[in-house]
Amino acid sequence: xxxxxxxxxxxxxxxxxxxxxxxxxxxxxxxxxxxxxxxxxxxxxxxxxxxxxxxxxxxxxxxxxxxxxxxxxxxxxxxxxxxxxxxxxxxxxxxxxxxxxxxxxxxxxxxxxxxxxxxxxxxxxxxxxxxxxxxxxxxxxxxxxxxxxxxxxxxxxxxxxxxxxxxxxxxxxxxxxxxxxxxxxxxxxxxxxxxxxxxxxxxxxxxxxxxxxxxxxxxxxxxxxxxxxxxxxxxxxxxxxxxxxxxxxxxxxxxxxxxxxxxxxxxxxxxxxxxxxxxxxxxxxxxxxxxxxxxxxxxxxxxxxxxxxxxxxxxxxxxxxxxxxxxxxxxxxxxxxxxxxxxxxxxxxx
Amino acid sequence: xxxxxxxxxxxxxxxxxxxxxxxxxxxxxxxxxxxxxxxxxxxxxxxxxxxxxxxxxxxxxxxxxxxxxxxxxxxxxxxxxxxxxxxxxxxxxxxxxxxxxxxxxxxxxxxxxxxxxxxxxxxxxxxxxxxxxxxxxxxxxxxxxxxxxxxxxxxxxxxxxxxxxxxxxxxxxxxxxxxxxxxxxxxxxxxxxxxxxxxxxxxxxxxxxxxxxxxxxxxxxxxxxxxxxxxxxxxxxxxxxxxxxxxxxxxxxxxxxxxxxxxxxxxxxxxxxxxxxxxxxxxxxxxxxxxxxxxxxxxxxxxxxxxxxxxxxxxxxxxxxxxxxxxxxxxxxxxxxxxxxxxxxxxxxx
Numbered sequence: 001x002x003x004x005x006x007x008x009x010x011x012x013x014x015x016x017x018x019x020x021x022x023x024x025x026x027x028x029x030x031x032x033x034x035x036x037x038x039x040x041x042x043x044x045x046x047x048x049x050x051x052x053x054x055x056x057x058x059x060x061x062x063x064x065x066x067x068x069x070x071x072x073x074x075x076x077x078x079x080x081x082x083x084x085x086x087x088x089x090x091x092x093x094x095x096x097x098x099x100x101x102x103x104x105x106x107x108x109x110x111x112x113x114x115x116x117x118x119x120x121x122x123x124x125x126x127x128x129x130x131x132x133x134x135x136x137x138x139x140x141x142x143x144x145x146x147x148x149x150x151x152x153x154x155x156x157x158x159x160x161x162x163x164x165x166x167x168x169x170x171x172x173x174x175x176x177x178x179x180x181x182x183x184x185x186x187x188x189x190x191x192x193x194x195x196x197x198x199x200x201x202x203x204x205x206x207x208x209x210x211x212x213x214x215x216x217x218x219x220x221x222x223x224x225x226x227x228x229x230x231x232x233x234x235x236x237x238x239x240x241x242x243x244x245x246x247x248x249x250x251x252x253x254x255x256x257x258x259x260x261x262x263x264x265x266x267x268x269x270x271x272x273x274x275x276x277x278x279x280x281x282x283x284x285x286x287x288x289x290x291x292x293x294x295x296x297x298x299x300x301x302x303x304x305x306x307x308x309x310x311x312x313x314x315x316x317x318x319x320x321x322x323x324x325x326x327x328x329x330x331x332x333x334x335x336x337x338x339x340x341x342x343x344x345x346x347x348x349x350x
Numbered sequence: 351x352x353x354x355x356x357x358x359x360x361x362x363x364x365x366x367x368x369x370x371x372x373x374x375x376x377x378x379x380x381x382x383x384x385x386x387x388x389x390x391x392x393x394x395x396x397x398x399x400x401x402x403x404x405x406x407x408x409x410x411x412x413x414x415x416x417x418x419x420x421x422x423x424x425x426x427x428x429x430x431x432x433x434x435x436x437x438x439x440x441x442x443x444x445x446x447x448x449x450x451x452x453x454x455x456x457x458x459x460x461x462x463x464x465x466x467x468x469x470x471x472x473x474x475x476x477x478x479x480x481x482x483x484x485x486x487x488x489x490x491x492x493x494x495x496x497x498x499x500x501x502x503x504x505x506x507x508x509x510x511x512x513x514x515x516x517x518x519x520x521x522x523x524x525x526x527x528x529x530x531x532x533x534x535x536x537x538x539x540x541x542x543x544x545x546x547x548x549x550x551x552x553x554x555x556x557x558x559x560x561x562x563x564x565x566x567x568x569x570x571x572x573x574x575x576x577x578x579x580x581x582x583x584x585x586x587x588x589x590x591x592x593x594x595x596x597x598x599x600x601x602x603x604x605x606x607x608x609x610x611x612x613x614x615x616x617x618x619x620x621x622x623x624x625x626x627x628x629x630x631x632x633x634x635x636x637x638x639x640x641x642x643x644x645x646x647x648x649x650x651x652x653x654x655x656x657x658x659x660x661x662x663x664x665x666x667x668x669x670x671x672x673x674x675x676x677x678x679x680x681x682x683x684x685x686x687x688x689x690x691x692x693x694x695x696x697x698x699x700x
Contacts, residue, residue: 014530014533014534018518018519021523027523031523054525055523055525059523079533086529087526168368169368172371172403173371173381173409175404176433177403177433180367180429184364
C-alpha cells in the first residue's frame with residue numbers, strides 16, 4: 001500500500017479545500033470574526049495570506065473592506081481569479097499569484113487575515129510567511145487576524161484505542177495475533193485523531209502563547225515545557241494530547257466582538273482533530289494513575305532544519321525527582337503538600 | 351495538508367495489516383482456497399511470499415502442510431515470528447526474514463501462495479517477486495495460488511460524483527465557487543474509489559489475462575487494449591473503471607474446489623475498491639450516450655522505469671473512425687450493422 005499516496009493524492013487538492021470549507025468551526029470562526037466586526041472592516045485595506053478558495057477575502061469584501069489583496073502562490077490562483085470574477089468582486093479583491101515574500105505593494109495594509117494553522121498549530125504551517133507579510137506590509141497600528149495563538153497539552157488515557165487493538169488481534173480467524181497488539185502499544189509516533197473529552201485526565205497546560213503582532217520567527221524554532229500536575233480522575237496516563245486555540249481579538253477597539261477557534265477535545269471536532277503522542281510503559285500496570293496523583297512530563301517540539309516539520313518528543317518525568325513541581329491549586333492533600341514543600345524551598349533559598 | 355502523510359503514516363503499518371485482514375472477501379477467498387482443498391495441501395511444502403501477518407501460512411498449516419516457508423523482507427518479520435510462536439506453529443512454519451530473491455532452499459516447493467495484488471492488480475504490486483520465487487523455488491508440477499489474474503475495464507458514469515461537486519461549489523456560505531467544480535471536472539487522474547454496479551454502462555472488457563504459472567515479467571511492462579463496445583443503458587460516458595479478479599484454480603486436480611476473488615463493482619467491496627480514470631469532455635453535453643451507442647477507447651498501462659508504479663492513459667476513440675470495431679454480439683441494430691460492415695470489409699480485403 002505504501003507509495004500509493006504520492007500518485008493519487010495530488011488529485012485531491014480541490015477536495016482538500018472542500019474539506020476545509022466544510023470544517024464549520026474553522027470557516028465560521030473566521031466568518032464571525034470578520035462579519036461581526038464589519039464596522040472595523042469598512043473602508044479598510046486587507047491582505048489575505050494563502051487565500052486558497054478565496055472565502056476569507058470574500059468575507060472581507062462583504063464586511064465592507066475597500067481593498068483585499070488575495071495572495072496565493074499555488075496554481076490554485078487561477079481558479080481563485082475565476083471565483084472572484086463570478087462573484088463580481090474584482091473591484092475590491094485583487095488576486096496576487098505570488099509568494100507573499102515576493103509581493104510588492106504601494107500601500108501598507110490595515111489588516112492581515114490568514115488561515116495558516118497546521119496540526120498542533122505549527123506542523124507544516126505557513127506562519128513564517130504570515131509573519132514576513134506582517135513585517136513587510138502591515139501598518140504599525142495594523143491588526144493580525146487571528147491575533148493570538150496557543151498550544152495546549154494534556155495527559156490522556158488511550159484505553160478504548162488499546163482495548164480495541166488487544167481485542168482484535170487476540171483472535172483473527174481463530175489465530176492468536178497478539179504480538180501485533182503488543183507491538184502497537186510500543187509505538188510512540190504522533191497520531192492525528194479525535195479523542196473524547198473524558199480521555200483527558202488533568203487540566204490542560206498552555207505550552208506556547210503567541211501574540212502574532214509581535215511574534216518573532218525564532219520563537220517557532222523550539223518549544224519546550226516541563227510540567228508537573230495533579231491528575232483529576234482515576235484512569236490511565238497513556239499519552240499526551242496536543243491541540244491549539246487561536247483568538248481574533250482587537251484590544252484597541254471598544255466595539256470589537258471577540259471570537260476564538262478552539263480545537264480542544266471539549267469543543268466540536270475540526271479537521272485538525274487532536275495530536276496524540278502515545279507513551280510507552282514497559283510494564284502495562286505502570287500507566288495507572290489515581291485522582292490527585294502528581295504526574296510529570298517534558299515536551300519538546302523542535303523544527304527540523306530547512307523544514308516546516310517538527311519533531312515532537314515527550315519524556316515522562318518522575319514526580320519524586322521534580323525540582324520545582326507546579327501545584328495546580330486544587331486543594332487536594334498532595335497539591336497542598338507540594339505547595340508547602342515549594343514554599344519551604346523558597347524560604348531556604350532566600 | 352501536504353507532506354503530513356510522510357510523517358504520520360509510517361505509524362500505520364500495523365493498521366494496514368488490520369485493514370487487510372478485515373477485508374473479508376480478500377482473506378476469506380484465500381482461506382477457502384486453502385481450507386476447502388485440504389486434501390491437496392496435506393503433506394505439501396509451501397512458500398508464502400510476503401507473509402505479512404502470517405495468516406496465509408497459518409491457513410496452510412491448518413490445511414495440513416508439512417512445511418511452510420513464510421518469506422517476509424520487512425522488519426515485520428520479527429512480529430511474524432512471535433505470531434508463529436504463540437500459535438505453536440514453529441514445527442511447520444519457518445519465517446525467513448529475507449527478500450524472496452535472496453532465499454536459498456535445499457528443496458523445491460509444491461505450492462507458492464501470495465497476496466501480492468495492488469490497486470487495479472498491478473499498482474505497486476509485488477508480482478515480480480512472486481514470479482522470481484516461482485522460477486527459483488517451485489517444482490515443475492507445482493501450483494501457484496492464485497493461479498490466474500485478470501484486469502477488467504468498463505466505461506462508467508460519474509453523475510453522482512459530479513452532481514455532488516457541482517451542487518456543493520455552487521453555494522459556499524453564499525458565494526459562487528463553481529470554478530472549483532469546473533476545475534474538478536477537468537481532472538483525469540486515476541482515483542481509488544468504490545462505484546455502484548449501475549454506474550457501469552457496458553459489458554466489462556478483459557484487458558489482461560495472466561496464467562501465473564507461465565507469466566513472464568515482460569508481460570507486466572505494457573498493457574494495451576483498444577475497445578469498441580455498445581452501451582447497454584442510456585447514461586453518461588464519463589470515466590473508465592478498472593478492477594481485477596484472481597482465481598485459485600488447479601486444473602490437474604479432480605477434487606479441487608475453485609475459488610475466485612472478484613473486485614468488480616458487482617461484488618462486495620474490498621480495500622482495493624475500483625480504480626476510476628475520469629474522462630474530460632470539453633463540452634458537457636458530449637458525455638451523454640444512448641443504449642446501443644457504440645463507444646470506443648484506448649487504454650494503456652505502462653510501467654515507469656525502475657518503478658513498481660504505472661502510468662494509466664485512456665483516450666476516447668471516435669467509433670466512426672474505428673478500423674475494426676468489435677461488435678459485442680448483442681443483436682442490436684447498431685451491433686448488427688457493424689458486424690455486417692466488418693464482414694463486408696473482410697470480403698473486400700480477400
